[in-house]
């Protein structure tokens with residue numbers, strides 16, 4: 582693709598979330614269909630959504646980001662309409678792609694709201710793209726080109742780094758210099774970790790999370806930090822990435838660490854996992870242990886996030902140079918839901 586004339590639109594593809602009490606159950610059923618999530622876990626997660634009026638913050642955040650993004654694109658002279666579609670809740674990606682076809686879109690870029698490779702962050706979004714195209718038939722379906730992973734994009738790293746710096750400032754001065762920096766990301770089953778990286782490069786997701794953490798810590802000037810996991814589901818008998826953030830707080834407390842700064846680098850917005858599992862559960866746990874606790878903002882709340890998306894678009898339509906900070910390979914960019922197995926991901 583060499584000029585913006587080749588691209589008619591941008592599809593902003595996300596996870597989706599309920600917008601009222603009565604939508605919580607059907608949403609959760611969509612998320613967990615065919616998955617090994619115990620019913621008790623679902624009841625628990627449903628309560629978290631109900632605690633916030635049955636409304637996920639994700640939709641509002643996504644709409645805010647899309648409106649900033651339209652401004653960023655216009656500033657670059659890229660007048661692409663931005664369409665919104667989700668995997669698990671309305672507007673569903675199938676309906677959105679139908680509307681795009683009806684509007685005459687023939688080729689669109691797709692921004693998926695995950696920074697990562699691996700099953701949940703990459704492959705499932707490819708599957709969404711393929712399913713949405715199949716639903717309206719290959720004849721009518723626009724060509725959909727997914728943008729690459731951005732875990733090491735300088736704007737993503739900078740947004741996270743400044744958020745960490747602000748979080749340190751929220752801790753009482755007497756514990757600030759002793760505070761431990763703890764990065765968190767969504768846990769996944771180890772089986773998914775081994776599956777990603779079919780060409781002998783497994784653990785694609787966790788390695789990218791570690792790279793983001795390293796880059797953010799470096800930008801902040803912190804040498805000692807940890808990477809831990811949160812929000813695991815699935816039966817206890819199935820191994821997931823560990824340690825869990827709350828168990829880790831116990832460990833730190835046992836080492837007399839007086840405070841923590843948590844950075845949810847694995848989440849691009851203030852998802853329910855962030856505002857519940859960190860701001861409620863982990864914060865409460867830290868309180869019980871008598872530790873100071875501050876949580877860094879997610880990148881999606883920073884204007885540089887929308888700017889980054891516009892840059893990713895520019896890479897395609899204007900052959901702008903690829904800005905990335907990690908030597909690890911970046912995958913995720915294929916057409917029409919093709920898996921990026923060849924690049925070592927998915």
Ligand SMILES: CC1=C(CCC(=O)O)c2cc3nc(cc4[nH]c(cc5[nH]c(cc1n2)c(C)c5CCC(=O)O)c(CCC(=O)O)c4C)C(CCC(=O)O)=C3C
Nearest residue numbers: 596598612616618626637639695701702767769814852853
């Ligand atoms: C790696 C990863 C990301 C980051 C990459 C990305 O952003 O894509 C992510 C994001 C998100 N996960 C989210 C919500 C949920 N995830 C669930 C379940 C699961 N997530 C998993 C992994 C991930 N998830 C996995 C392995 C499961 C087990 C079931 C399965 O194998 O699929 C469940 C079911 C209940 C439960 O099991 O907890 C819910 C409700 C929301 C929306 C939050 C909101 O509303 O603000 C977002 C952005």
Ligand SMILES: [Fe+2]
Nearest residue numbers: 703921926927
């Ligand atoms: Fe992939």
